[in-house]
Amino acid sequence: MKKCFAQFSKRNFLKVLAPLTFAAVAMLLSGCDTIHGVERPVPMTTSPDTEAIKQSLQTVKVDYFNSIRAGSVTVFSLRRGVADVSVRYDSEAKPKNRLILYSITHKTAPSPAVLAADRVLLDETYATLHRDIPGLPSHISEYEVNLSRR
Numbered sequence: 001m002k003k004c005f006a007q008f009s010k011r012n013f014l015k016v017l018a019p020l021t022f023a024a025v026a027m028l029l030s031g032c033d034t035i036h037g038v039e040r041p042v043p044m045t046t047s048p049d050t051e052a053i054k055q056s057l058q059t060v061k062v063d064y065f066n067s068i069r070a071g072s073v074t075v076f077s078l079r080r081g082v083a084d085v086s087v088r089y090d091s092e093a094k095p096k097n098r099l100i101l102y103s104i105t106h107k108t109a110p111s112p113a114v115l116a117a118d119r120v121l122l123d124e125t126y127a128t129l130h131r132d133i134p135g136l137p138s139h140i141s142e143y144e145v146n147l148s149r150r
Helices: 003-009 010-016 019-030 050-057 114-131
Strands: 034-042 064-068 071-079 081-090 099-105 143-148
Touching: 019 034, 019 143, 034 114, 050 064, 050 071, 050 114, 071 114, 081 114
Parallel strands: none
Antiparallel strands: 034 099, 034 143, 064 071, 071 081, 081 099
16 A cells, blocks of 8 residues: 555645545545544635745734645645644646635544634634735635544
8 A cells, every 4th residue: 555655646646636535535544533624615716826825824823834835736734722724725726626724633523612713713814815815705615524434
């Protein structure tokens, strides 16, 4: 199994799979029984520069900020207190999959307090992006993520 994944490059892996599929594969490989959280896909009509998104996200008040890039995909991590959210941006993806904000936990569902903190940080993160990146919609939908292995 390791040999198979060694031949599948990190760039192709991140580019081909959507975040929920990535989460499901991670669950299966790590032995996790469940994945819970929320995601907020952002329908886009433009392809802003990754650096513009990074500069915008760096203005959000957080305790921790990091970004990882593989090909056209960049994942930004933001943490504040118990809140832990990610922003995935793929400059080459279809408009509906280009920008996704999400918060996902493994094995156990987040407590209501943690989920509330995540949602506050997701709200602030999107408000900042909406302010700084032209063409983003004023409202985005949230979807609950509940994946379990039986």
